[in-house]
Amino acid sequence: MAKKQIKGWDYSPAPESTSHIDLKKRYDLYINGEWVKPSSKKYFKTINPANEELLAEVAHANEKDVDKAVKAARKAYNEVWSKTSPSERAKYIFRIARLMQERSREFAVIESLDAGKTIRESRDVDVPLACNHFFYNAGWADKLEFAFPNRKIESLGVAGQIIPWNFPLLMAAWKIAPALATGNTVVLKPAETTPLTALKLAEIIHDSGLPPGVVNIVTGYGDTGAAIVNHEDVDKIAFTGSTGVGKIIQKAVAGTNKKTTLELGGKSANIIMDDAPLDQAVEGIINGIFFNQGHVCCAGSRLFVQESVYDKVIEKLKHRMNSLIVGDPLDKNTDIGAINSKEQLDIINGYLKIGKDEGVEMYQSTCDIPGNGFYCRPTLVLNVAQSSRLVQEEIFGPVLAIQTFRTVDEVIQKANNTPFGLAAGVWTDKGSRIFNLTTKLRAGVVWANTYNKFDPASPFGGYKESGFGREGGLHGLEGYLKMN
């Protein structure tokens, strides 16, 4: 394997082994504790976006299959899960968490193969956090009356859950763990480009001895998701994905009794004040938008820099960007892996073309990128107007739109001036500035002097077109309960 040359430094390849993973050639649907063939007999391919090689074929569930899964979930709810004591529920959830931990390396490698994200990210962030969501929620299962004192609480029934491709395993954990802890049963659909870790999770759930039908995993495209949303016997829809599909779902559930939480797109702002520790801030900006290829719904995709430190910040950003390694997600040296799919790469390139057509100044790092697979160099968009589509729309790639500001009021106004409101970051030395900004920024999460920090105990969710409802923490449990 060729060595990577970064500004005079040689990095020998450090690939993670794939010999310890166990992938089937073909995956069926996990319904009622069994692997069931799709009634259409149709399968679709899931590939490795880093080299376009086939990983596995996966069943495409249609309305009939979804109906089977919902019926299994309803039966399991009525006959078993709603009668299982909370402390017994907790034991199953703990067992799933422990089994995931035992196989964490396998999960991490499969996640990187299927999603294109770096092994550093999947090994150190996605998989441990996914396990922690099961641990955290297991802890609440038999303490819900203390979590919501003086309230009469009841589970909802069958939860339909639809997740995207950016954090495939973590999103599955995010959705399944609180649903089980609160006594609901589940039909979950992973994204079509990243179904493999959810299917691996189905194997683990099976090994845990969870009663059949309590968790069902159905794979497919948007039509499969729509069949879940429109099924009349589903009590709750939990969706994470694009704002466009979120709107379709909201229309579909209007007038029904389905409880809904939507976690949608974002165009989150990072703000660097003139007194900020600049090196730390630059590292945080890089982490916020470039690691994980910008495939984070709360990615810090807009940057506001106070005018007096603008030149310094841009110089430091360019310097740091040029040391980032873009390439094989399984190499432990890689900072930026593969874009999740050809479609997504086309979307990102489409936005870069819009930038060129608008005549904005762009800067791309000069690193090598592999010949095969889907890759995008980290890109800065400089001095761009507030009205530009690159500032207003979610790109979901390693593209950072940068603007300047002079006063705090100006930056609050600019930062809030998008249809979204998922997250924000503030970089300053002064506590008073932090409190002033965090209370005025219309975003579900505001980080101060850090970015993209997650914890199962803290709620996550958006304002405006970034959705509604919270996941994580007690707020996350509330979304799966009837409260009286």
Ligand code: ADP
């Ligand atoms: P992204 O841009 O993150 O891929 P999408 O909203 O397109 O976001 O996809 C997120 C999830 O929603 C995926 O699992 C996808 O298959 C599913 N999905 C797409 N269209 C629909 C729909 N009309 N109804 C329900 N689910 C859908």
